Amino acid sequence: MPTGDLYDYRLVHSMRYLKSPLFPVFRRLGATSFLWYNHILHAVDFEGQTKDQEYWAIRNGATLWDVGVERPVEIDGPGGFALMDLLTPRDMRKCAIGQCKYTLICDENGCVVNDPVVLRLGENRFWLCPSDSDVHLWAKGVAVGAGLRATVKLADVYPVQVQGPKSPDILLALVGDRIKTLRYYWWMEAEFPGRIPVIITRTGWTGEVGYEVFCLDNTRVEEMVTLILARGKPLGLIPAGPNHARRIEAGILNNQSDMDLTTNLYELGLEWQIEPKQRFIGKEALERIRRDGIKRRLVGFEVDGEPAQHEFEGPWVVYKDGTSVGRASAFVYSPTLKKNIGLAMIKIEYTAPGQRIEVQRLPGEPRHKAAVVTLPFIDPKKEIPKRRLDASTRS
Amino acid sequence: MPTGDLYDYRLVHSMRYLKSPLFPVFRRLGATSFLWYNHILHAVDFEGQTKDQEYWAIRNGATLWDVGVERPVEIDGPGGFALMDLLTPRDMRKCAIGQCKYTLICDENGCVVNDPVVLRLGENRFWLCPSDSDVHLWAKGVAVGAGLRATVKLADVYPVQVQGPKSPDILLALVGDRIKTLRYYWWMEAEFPGRIPVIITRTGWTGEVGYEVFCLDNTRVEEMVTLILARGKPLGLIPAGPNHARRIEAGILNNQSDMDLTTNLYELGLEWQIEPKQRFIGKEALERIRRDGIKRRLVGFEVDGEPAQHEFEGPWVVYKDGTSVGRASAFVYSPTLKKNIGLAMIKIEYTAPGQRIEVQRLPGEPRHKAAVVTLPFIDPKKEIPKRRLDASTRS
Numbered sequence: 001m002p003t004g005d006l007y008d009y010r011l012v013h014s015m016r017y018l019k020s021p022l023f024p025v026f027r028r029l030g031a032t033s034f035l036w037y038n039h040i041l042h043a044v045d046f047e048g049q050t051k052d053q054e055y056w057a058i059r060n061g062a063t064l065w066d067v068g069v070e071r072p073v074e075i076d077g078p079g080g081f082a083l084m085d086l087l088t089p090r091d092m093r094k095c096a097i098g099q100c101k102y103t104l105i106c107d108e109n110g111c112v113v114n115d116p117v118v119l120r121l122g123e124n125r126f127w128l129c130p131s132d133s134d135v136h137l138w139a140k141g142v143a144v145g146a147g148l149r150a151t152v153k154l155a156d157v158y159p160v161q162v163q164g165p166k167s168p169d170i171l172l173a174l175v176g177d178r179i180k181t182l183r184y185y186w187w188m189e190a191e192f193p194g195r196i197p198v199i200i201t202r203t204g205w206t207g208e209v210g211y212e213v214f215c216l217d218n219t220r221v222e223e224m225v226t227l228i229l230a231r232g233k234p235l236g237l238i239p240a241g242p243n244h245a246r247r248i249e250a251g252i253l254n255n256q257s258d259m260d261l262t263t264n265l266y267e268l269g270l271e272w273q274i275e276p277k278q279r280f281i282g283k284e285a286l287e288r289i290r291r292d293g294i295k296r297r298l299v300g301f302e303v304d305g306e307p308a309q310h311e312f313e314g315p316w317v318v319y320k321d322g323t324s325v326g327r328a329s330a331f332v333y334s335p336t337l338k339k340n341i342g343l344a345m346i347k348i349e350y351t352a353p354g355q356r357i358e359v360q361r362l363p364g365e366p367r368h369k370a371a372v373v374t375l376p377f378i379d380p381k382k383e384i385p386k387r388r389l390d391a392s393t394r395s
Numbered sequence: 396m397p398t399g400d401l402y403d404y405r406l407v408h409s410m411r412y413l414k415s416p417l418f419p420v421f422r423r424l425g426a427t428s429f430l431w432y433n434h435i436l437h438a439v440d441f442e443g444q445t446k447d448q449e450y451w452a453i454r455n456g457a458t459l460w461d462v463g464v465e466r467p468v469e470i471d472g473p474g475g476f477a478l479m480d481l482l483t484p485r486d487m488r489k490c491a492i493g494q495c496k497y498t499l500i501c502d503e504n505g506c507v508v509n510d511p512v513v514l515r516l517g518e519n520r521f522w523l524c525p526s527d528s529d530v531h532l533w534a535k536g537v538a539v540g541a542g543l544r545a546t547v548k549l550a551d552v553y554p555v556q557v558q559g560p561k562s563p564d565i566l567l568a569l570v571g572d573r574i575k576t577l578r579y580y581w582w583m584e585a586e587f588p589g590r591i592p593v594i595i596t597r598t599g600w601t602g603e604v605g606y607e608v609f610c611l612d613n614t615r616v617e618e619m620v621t622l623i624l625a626r627g628k629p630l631g632l633i634p635a636g637p638n639h640a641r642r643i644e645a646g647i648l649n650n651q652s653d654m655d656l657t658t659n660l661y662e663l664g665l666e667w668q669i670e671p672k673q674r675f676i677g678k679e680a681l682e683r684i685r686r687d688g689i690k691r692r693l694v695g696f697e698v699d700g701e702p703a704q705h706e707f708e709g710p711w712v713v714y715k716d717g718t719s720v721g722r723a724s725a726f727v728y729s730p731t732l733k734k735n736i737g738l739a740m741i742k743i744e745y746t747a748p749g750q751r752i753e754v755q756r757l758p759g760e761p762r763h764k765a766a767v768v769t770l771p772f773i774d775p776k777k778e779i780p781k782r783r784l785d786a787s788t789r790s
Contacts, residue, residue, distance in 0.1 A: 009427055013706055015649070016527055024401055028401075032405060034405070034406055107539070132411055133434075142540040144503050
């Protein structure tokens with residue numbers, strides 16, 4: 001019988017876990033641990049490197065991540081626009097060719113199927129860079145059920161993220177001055193030295209200036225990564241894993257932990273996604289929720305005490321005056337705020353900033369005193385990632 | 396820089412991995428390692444126990460597995476039957492209330508979305524016990540797209556499997572003589588001692604006589620497990636993880652490794668699922684494939700040499716006369732056949748039994764000589780799992 005902690009177990013391999021073309025590349029760069037995301041292995045930790053080092057590289061230099069797990073779902077065909085517009089509360093007419101949108105995909109209950117960044121590649125052609133759920137099955141099911149003339153497939157493309165204040169200089173060294181004109185949430189085609197074809201978006205999961213780079217030739221991903229490292233290292237770039245501290249500070253949500261098929265857009269504070277339009281999946285449900293109000297909402301919280309671990313194994317229970325009032329889905333140490341911060345879905349009556357709550361990992365363990373705070377923790381206007389890089393750019 | 400094997404890495408935790416009510420129960424029973432399946436943690440290895448021990452328990456005694464990852468997808472509502480029948484090539488009119496069917500769910504290309512065991516609970520009510528993909532998103536997408544009056548949701552129910560020749564005696568001790576009348580691929584409601592409500596199916600993933608037990612009260616899963624162990628241990632039952640050796644011997648396929656959205660039913664030898672009916676998703680594509688023929692097909696293969704590891708990290712490459720002709724998705728030691736066996740999808744011209752092929756893990760490593768064989772490896776008529784337990788049962 002095991003005598004240790006309930007959570008002290010090993011995770012083991014399965015043939016079902018896919019390896020993208022980036023797997024061996026990041027393995028050779030020193031990635032020592034991986035997790036599972038969208039059926040694909042995802043590099044997390046790097047030999048001899050702490051999450052604190054990675055955090056300050058994101059804030060002051062740059063980091064390079066394997067986000068092959070965001071393999072795009074490609075929508076195409078004559079009914080491509082109709083399908084994309086049906087799938088989301090956002091008005092996709094406002095997404096020009098060349099533009100990207102952070103796009104909630106809701107089910108018929110107004111709850112979260114996925115929250116991809118969508119690239120509009122053409123009149124009817126879109127890439128959805130998904131978080132962790134089989135949103136391609138949802139989109140394809142809707143298309144087949146509705147008889148739309150749209151195709152939905154997983155593209156054979158695996159992006160990386162280059163994030164941090166030095167990322168513009170790194171991309172500039174690789175594709176030239178044009179990168180300065182790439183605005184926040186737009187994309188461009190480019191070539192890396194040696195004619196490596198790429199698509200670059202100005203998007204990311206950090207709240208810092210950053211890019212995602214999609215190599216369009218899988219035989220050349222290692223060359224692409226080598227070039228980014230060669231140009232980036234002198235500017236402070238390191239290969240790294242996604243940084244929860246930075247994304248939680250920025251109030252960026254993580255599908256399947258902060259939200260899922262049981263949470264609706266109002267509970268998540270994402271009602272700004274709902275734009276006036278005639279028809280989309282979940283419209284009636286969301287109108288009903290708006291009318292009736294919500295019973296719980298996502299909040300931030302702050303906790304004093306020892307720095308928390310970077311990888312959170314939850315959910316934790318949230319208490320108010322000894323009674324359970326919700327669950328915490330994130331808990332991490334913020335090196336900028338110098339305190340532990342987290343995200344929790346709690347009863348609406350306790351969501352006002354300043355409310356005192358408690359959070360607990362397992363029954364019988366200590367309860368940490370916490371205070372509810374407004375999201376995001378830093379940079380509410382996203383001034384950091386939106387920073388203009390070229391004064392001549394149209395606003 | 397790592398100096399070891401490309402594959403010598405660690406898997407780490409994420410808040411996205413869910414724990415079913417069975418997680419702490421199996422953790423306390425000695426489960427030391429878990430993998431990820433349908434977003435849920437799945438018990439694999441047990442303290443001080445080998446896969447060989449588990450194999451012989453399945454063949455001669457019984458094993459108890461946590462298959463909470465097969466949390467059912469529930470289809471219901473006035474359009475429930477119409478949806479279920481649209482989702483699969485099988486004729487669901489032939490699935491009576493009380494019956495179960497192994498059911499391929501195909502996309503519009505005749506390829507595999509999922510392969511659940513389906514329980515027909517009512518005229519319009521079904522449980523799909525899914526393999527590893529978000530088939531609930533597919534089914535819901537089809538229902539919403541087609542405007543069917545059907546609901547699709549994940550039930551809050553987490554089954555266990557009790558498999559092996561002693562499993563009927565164990566269930567008999569728990570629910571009485573009625574278990575003898577439960578035929579292969581039927582289900583029944585029952586109560587465990589102490590009035591624990593359960594649904595029992597005569598199904599499983601072993602090719603042996605076996606059952607799945609769905610506890611209908613999540614506050615009582617630990618009691619249910621304790622009762623199964625108390626009745627089972629004297630008959631040789633042990634808690635265990637799924638056994639690939641036994642499922643591969645039986646020719647049982649594993650979604651996301653042996654098949655996925657790129658493999659069609661003919662390539663998998665699953666064309667027997669296609670029954671004459673007017674309409675189902677994938678019908679036109681499958682008719683076209685039947686007419687045009689296939690270019691590759693799933694085969695079994697046998698390899699001499701040292702016993703292979705139980706957990707397979709692939710895919711491996713299959714060679715014929717030095718040229719790549721496909722991929723192997725399973726490779727394991729069969730204690731019954733006393734040789735290594737596997738599954739591979741290879742070019743149709745090399746699929747005849749007796750063909751000599753070679754399989755290889757990574758470039759530069761040894762190639763193992765292998766011979767193509769007919770599937771399944773043992774018990775082609777499924778006489779073992781279908782064994783009649785009560786002479787009075789209708790056939």
